[in-house]
Amino acid sequence: MSATFPLQRSHPDQLIVGLVSVSDRASSGAYQDQGIPALSDWLGQALTQAPLIVSRLIPDEREGIAATLRELVDEARCDLVLTTGGTGPSRRDVTPEATLDVATREMPGFGEQMRQVSLKFVPTAILSRQVAVLRELPDHAALIINLPGQPKAIRETLEGLRGDDGVVQVPGIFAAVPYCLDLIGGPYVETHETVVRAFRPKSARRGA
Template sequence: MASEVVTSEVAVGIVTVSDRASQGVYEDRGGPAMAAYLERVLATPWRREARLVPDERPVIAATLRELADEHRCALILVTGGTGPAPRDVTPEATEDVCERILPGFGEAMRTASLREVPTAILSRQVAGIRGQSLIINLPGKPAAIDTCLDAVFAAVPYCVDLIGGPRLETRPGTIEAFRPRS
């Protein structure tokens, strides 16, 4: 009897926060942009847990809890709702569910974005930890998603290691995951 090799896929949450996209007024381009980025960068097999939700703080928070607690997503990327407009509540919803906030992620992403657009200082994206899940807020514009993930992704696999998540490997020639040598 031949033994079967089973490769388990890492669950990754892909959340788009948008009133209009969730109502079908326009196509969600943020979720596919985040997924395309991960396809390019992650060597580890992964599966997408995609969600499209309105700019409603309780709905965003409930979605993040579901992805972290029920689906055990090692990484949850959230696009949209990070600006200064009254309905932009993604950072607050993220803070509602996280046990710890990681300010360096937001700082690095804003710094990288500021090299491209002066309005990057208006962005309020945050990152934090819930259990064994790393949650990262990203801007809603697809080009900004790549800029921000490029700025922080080298640290993502090691962060997931530190919180007890699965080992994430990156593809050679893309972002090199940084792990300190022991």
């Protein structure tokens, strides 16, 4: 698999995204994974330019998860890696630990905001242990974010919550992702504001 890496962008600002679904049962074929299709569909709707996507469906094994994250950042040269699943309190839920294993720095605001969004729906959101980190190499860096496992929760945490008038009441985490990528040397990513409005300071906007 790694022989095809690194991937070639069709445009300098094309985003390379790694999608990782962590599930013992889905990876064994016991049921169909829903996380990767949900993420792929959402990215297709949210981004103004189609991303390059590399996906992995793997079991809940800490070393295997960490190895997959390293592969996606170090070899595939992903700018952004989104994981789904394995973030609860059960003993098999080790995605956050594996993510921290490959991190150079933590980005705690992402996890804090995801729990804030989810708490609007269920009190059990406090059981979520999602983390976000940077993995930094001498010539490349990536943002890695743990997301929930259910497609509805994935969309809510990425987009945020809107009122009946369509105004965002609780911001989703993806609003901050493009500017984070700017700051770590990634591509300039733009979004469809009807899905999620990417926030940048005026000085960081192209054409401003």
